[in-house]
Amino acid sequence: NTRHVNSRPQGRLACSSPTTMTRALCSALACAAVAVVFVLSCSSPTNAATRSPQLRGVHPNDESKYSGGSGASFTCADSSQSIPFDHINDDFCDCLDGSDEPGTSACEGQFYCLNEAFEGEYILSSRVNDGVCDCCDGSDEYDGRVSCEDTCIEAGREAREAAERERLLRVEGHKKKVAYIQQAKAQEQESRKRLEEIEAKMASLQQSVEEFLGKKNQAEQPEAEAKEQFDKQWEATLEARRLEATQSLFQSLDADSDGQLSVTDLQQHLQLDDDQDGSVSAEEAEDVLDIDGDGALNETENAITFDVFREHVYEEVLQRFNEDSGAYSVDDTKPDYDDVIQELIDAAEKARQAHRQAEEEKRKAEDEARDIKGKLELNFGPDREFAALHGQCFELETTECVAGSLLLFALYLSVNCVVKSYTAASDPPWEKNPTNTRKELTVKPNPQIQVQGLCF
Numbered sequence: 001n002t003r004h005v006n007s008r009p010q011g012r013l014a015c016s017s018p019t020t021m022t023r024a025l026c027s028a029l030a031c032a033a034v035a036v037v038f039v040l041s042c043s044s045p046t047n048a049a050t051r052s053p054q055l056r057g058v059h060p061n062d063e064s065k066y067s068g069g070s071g072a073s074f075t076c077a078d079s080s081q082s083i084p085f086d087h088i089n090d091d092f093c094d095c096l097d098g099s100d101e102p103g104t105s106a107c108e109g110q111f112y113c114l115n116e117a118f119e120g121e122y123i124l125s126s127r128v129n130d131g132v133c134d135c136c137d138g139s140d141e142y143d144g145r146v147s148c149e150d151t152c153i154e155a156g157r158e159a160r161e162a163a164e165r166e167r168l169l170r171v172e173g174h175k176k177k178v179a180y181i182q183q184a185k186a187q188e189q190e191s192r193k194r195l196e197e198i199e200a201k202m203a204s205l206q207q208s209v210e211e212f213l214g215k216k217n218q219a220e221q222p223e224a225e226a227k228e229q230f231d232k233q234w235e236a237t238l239e240a241r242r243l244e245a246t247q248s249l250f251q252s253l254d255a256d257s258d259g260q261l262s263v264t265d266l267q268q269h270l271q272l273d274d275d276q277d278g279s280v281s282a283e284e285a286e287d288v289l290d291i292d293g294d295g296a297l298n299e300t301e302n303a304i305t306f307d308v309f310r311e312h313v314y315e316e317v318l319q320r321f322n323e324d325s326g327a328y329s330v331d332d333t334k335p336d337y338d339d340v341i342q343e344l345i346d347a348a349e350k351a352r353q354a355h356r357q358a359e360e361e362k363r364k365a366e367d368e369a370r371d372i373k374g375k376l377e378l379n380f381g382p383d384r385e386f387a388a389l390h391g392q393c394f395e396l397e398t399t400e401c402v403a404g405s406l407l408l409f410a411l412y413l414s415v416n417c418v419v420k421s422y423t424a425a426s427d428p429p430w431e432k433n434p435t436n437t438r439k440e441l442t443v444k445p446n447p448q449i450q451v452q453g454l455c456f
Helices: 002-007 020-043 060-066 152-253 282-291 307-318 340-379 403-413
Strands: 074-076 082-084 111-112 120-126 393-397 416-421 437-442
Touching: 002 393, 060 074, 152 307, 152 340
Parallel strands: 393 416
Antiparallel strands: 074 082, 111 120, 416 437
């Protein structure tokens, strides 16, 4: 305490009067000043330099356990025994748990570094007085063999700067979070308002669909009747043409015009000369008339009537009349509908288009309502703070293997993401890429999430 008295600055007390009373007054004031300094000295916080050997290595919260009055004893932490207080930190293990030697290396325990101006910490007792400065305040090397520089102030400054950076980052992050929450609330309100609008007009959309469906059915009925009548007329016309063509071919083959086709009749037509020898042999003619393919002509086959010819022989003979087949072919090109029928078709198509458009508007409204409900049901956090990131795309280039974590984050948020990463010294287990080439990972939004470039 004398050090504190002597260190006080000079000239604070102007005691220069030579009178006895003045000197007495000055002496009294000086004594009072010493007392004040003494009290301040005694109330100053404990530090590593001024701590008693008995409290060395003790956490401040445990100092009361290691301070005792006259006749008191120290109880080991495991309550196995009690020892005199002067046995604490005497470089000898009295307690089985080593709790009596917090400030020496005698036991396998822990030494607490005060590290004022920084952060206190525990070190192994075996590091006390080992010639290495483990505590930033040097309190672990008190035997004088080494002189430790107190680096706690510098360490504390760096820690405080780091903490300040962290604090500022958190403050900025909090501002961003608040902004995201406000944005999410606004989006939610807008989405719910839009959902109410859609649900309010769904009834009218359904009514519109039903109304246009009735008009479509009403327009399609005369259209169908007119087309059916036209098609029947066309089929009759086509059938008459086929009959006429068949009759014409039959008559041309019937050389003796007896109304029946025989081997002699067919031998008159070189179109049936299969071997191209310049004449139609009886065998070649019989081959055409042999309907059942048994190699012999029965009574019906020897005299083919028109009805038999039309049903069994016409198509084959028509194919053999290569160059002349065009004369006996039937033009089956269906003509266009007349103006009256076309007007009915156009009116029905217009009604169908109106009905399809009404159904499409209803479908779009249903899809939009479904999407809004799905997004409102997604878990974007307690205050929906991540809703603002929904549908956005982020890009990160890094040398670390973080693509997997970013993928999971992207899937959780259901956002569009492109993660570009470069392989490090060892590639991630899900993809070997020894050439150190760039990998791209694409995540598309819900409900159909597709992952390209990286598989799990």
